[in-house]
Amino acid sequence: MSAQIRATPAEFDVARYRADFPILAERIHGKPLVYLDNGASSQRPTAVLDAERRYAEHMHANVHRGVHTLSQRATDAFEGARERVRVFLNARSSREIIFTRGTTEAINLVAQSYARPKLAPGDEILITWLEHHANIVPWQMVAAATGAKLVVAPINRRGELELEAFARLLGERTRLVATAHVSNALGTVLPVKEIVALAHARNIPVLLDGAQAVPHTAVDVRALDCDFYAFSAHKMYGPTGIGVLYGRESLLEAMPPWQGGGDMILSVSFTGTTYNELPHKFEAGTPHMGGAVGLAAAIDYIDGIGLERIAAYEHGLLEYATERLGTIEGLELVGTARDKASLVSFTLKGVHPHDLGTILDQSGIAIRTGHHCAMPVMEYFGVPATARASFAFYNTRAEIDVLVEAVAAAKTLFG
Ligand code: 7TS
DSSP, rough: OOSSOOOTTTTHHHHHHHHTOOGGOOOTEEEEEOOOBBTTOOOOOOHHHHHHHHHHHHTTTSSSOOSSSSHHHHHHHHHHHHHHHHHHHTOGGGGGEEEEHHHHHHHIIIIIIIIHHHOOOOOOEEEETOOOOOGGGHHHHHHHHHEEEEEEOOOOTSOOOOHHHHHOOOTTTTTEEEEEBBBBTOOOOOOOHHHHHHTTTTTEHHHHHHTTTTTTOOHHHHHHHEEEEEEEEETTTSSSSOOOEEEEEHHHHHHSSOSSSSTEEEEEEEEEEEEEEEEEEGGGGGGOHHHHHHHHHHHHHHHOHHHHHHHHHHHHHHHHHHHTTTTSSEEEEEEOOOOOOOBEEEEEEOHHHHHHHHHHHTTEEEEEEEEETOOHHHHTTTOSOOEEEEOTTTTOHHHHHHHHHHHHHHHHHHH
8 A cells, every 4th residue: 555654574573463463373284384475364452352251251142122221221331333334434423323233234235225225227237357256246236137238347467456457448328437545456546536536427326345445545436426335344443243334414315225123113003114324224123233343442552553554664674575475486376457456366376265275374374375356357367266465564575575485485395
């Protein structure tokens, strides 16, 4: 991610931050854990674990329904977390913050509740070639149900979106643009401000999949001017099972609920049901209150370090890893965008990524191998899979050295 501030390791007290993450002290096969699978799920600091535990020990009851003290505490904690997310995203109102199970559910909500009722045969949804399956399949599903078409904007060999081609694909029939903010398979940072401006010039709303962006960069939904923004807590040092859909209030207001049940209604009778107000209209059933509290704690934790400093430090890790991995013969980077978040995807001649992943695990190194739920990206680059090391601010150059040595050793073994 482009960084204005350059933080050297000396200015960024990574040892101190590492101490906040108990799991980083684990040993795997007798070796210190080198956790480089943050793109799949990041680890949780004590501050988050403590917040979840405090909630369970002192606040838990069901929300929005009891008059008893614990129910009020739980409601306050849950709604407090919503307000924390609002501030984090700089949204205008907490009515625009919907808690979901994660990015996947947030995108499905927009697909089913915003897109599906609007789409007619021949209408188009525009995505890009580098999307995670979570930002492909929900659109294929609504397209199949409505006769709409999925249109895919191309990328180039560096793994960057071809912005001019994207602009040309915005047409009379485009009803929605849905694109990643940062690609999980390649690390590419997309020019989301330009994307939004191009789409808005034609009155087309834009959904941004921010799953891989929020841990690495400050997101301001008002500055981005996007209409929907989705992310998961578990990729930003929070718990699993909780995520967020930000939606522009005027759009959310006009959308029908997508799941029915408790909490999303004001009154129910057999002659008709009145739906609750935003954001509750989209939160049927008992939500993941402990998760929301954990997410708020993760936001506090990240803010305490500063996303600018995190981005700058991680940028250093990315540059170091790119340079060092580049010295290994037969290693090819997949995804070399000029603006990249801190992950490296690569192939190694003669070694299948899955074998590489298994060998690295023997050295205590956790990376992800496979198609990264982005099969069209693999198809584009003509590879079945890649190995991916994705960095967090708690990773170090010494860990990258361990990775590079283990990859080089694997190459010797197989090569
Ligand atoms: N969008 C992007 C860009 C993602 O990277 C992911 C998860 C999702 C959506 C789905 O998020 P979820 O929390 O709802 O599952 N990406 C990955 C990954 O890269 N490796 O494992 C999961």
